[in-house]
Amino acid sequence: MTETMPALKTDQFAGSADEPTISMIGTRAMLFEAPGAFTLACQRRIWALMDACSERPDIAEVMPGVTNLMLIFSIPPENPETVACWLRKAWETLPEKHIKGRLFEVAVRYGGELGSDLPRVAEHCGLSPQDVITLHQAPLYTVCALGSVPGFGYLHGLDPRLETPRKSVPSLKMLAGTVTIGGPQAGISALTGPNGWNSIGFSDLVMFDPEREPPALFDVGDQIRFYAESIEV
Numbered sequence: 001m002t003e004t005m006p007a008l009k010t011d012q013f014a015g016s017a018d019e020p021t022i023s024m025i026g027t028r029a030m031l032f033e034a035p036g037a038f039t040l041a042c043q044r045r046i047w048a049l050m051d052a053c054s055e056r057p058d059i060a061e062v063m064p065g066v067t068n069l070m071l072i073f074s075i076p077p078e079n080p081e082t083v084a085c086w087l088r089k090a091w092e093t094l095p096e097k098h099i100k101g102r103l104f105e106v107a108v109r110y111g112g113e114l115g116s117d118l119p120r121v122a123e124h125c126g127l128s129p130q131d132v133i134t135l136h137q138a139p140l141y142t143v144c145a146l147g148s149v150p151g152f153g154y155l156h157g158l159d160p161r162l163e164t165p166r167k168s169v170p171s172l173k174m175l176a177g178t179v180t181i182g183g184p185q186a187g188i189s190a191l192t193g194p195n196g197w198n199s200i201g202f203s204d205l206v207m208f209d210p211e212r213e214p215p216a217l218f219d220v221g222d223q224i225r226f227y228a229e230s231i232e233v
Contacts, residue, residue, distance in 0.1 A: 065154075106205060121198050143221060152188075174197075179201040
């Protein structure tokens with residue numbers, strides 16, 4: 001009978017505040033968490049680390065997240081600490097990976113019934129609804145990772161003035177295509193269902209279609225620019 005390696009504590013490979021935290025999740029997965037804030041430069045280093053990990057024969061799958069990377073091993077590693085040391089060295093030495101993705105121009109119907117949290121965001125930020133819309137349209141956003149639900153892209157680029165906490169009581173049936181703000185991030189709902197992000201508008205984009213190849217519309221490195229198709233405030 002094969003001996004099962006016990007799961008390691010989540011702080012097993014923790015470094016200082018300016019070093020990554022690396023922890024085992026069960027026996028076959030390892031989570032790498034980058035230090036510092038969610039910046040595009042940090043995410044580009046995650047992408048570089050993703051490529052390096054993909055070349056290792058002992059790693060079956062890599063899943064990039066927002067400033068983190070999940071590794072799935074082919075078999076439980078005999079010495080996880082050795083892998084953790086390799087990850088730290090790679091993180092320190094690898095250059096940023098720049099991905100030239102596609103550009104999506106996304107039409108948004110701001111406000112109204114499908115953007116019902118627009119007044120809440122405006123009040124929280126001390127802005128008018130029109131100011132929120134103007135600031136939301138201004139940046140060029142980058143898809144940093146896909147996750148949460150199939151097809152959902154975590155976007156970098158939201159103006160810090162629009163940062164708004166997620167709702168304490170989520171919407172029970174937010175429609176796929178809803179344009180949202182959650183904390184320091186912008187997004188577009190990929191599936192219809194419960195959602196705690198703030199709805200500020202709606203897009204007709206189909207973010208995930210299992211009959212499409214690939215099913216997810218966005219990919220890591222793609223860029224998004226929002227523009228107003230209509231405004232109802």
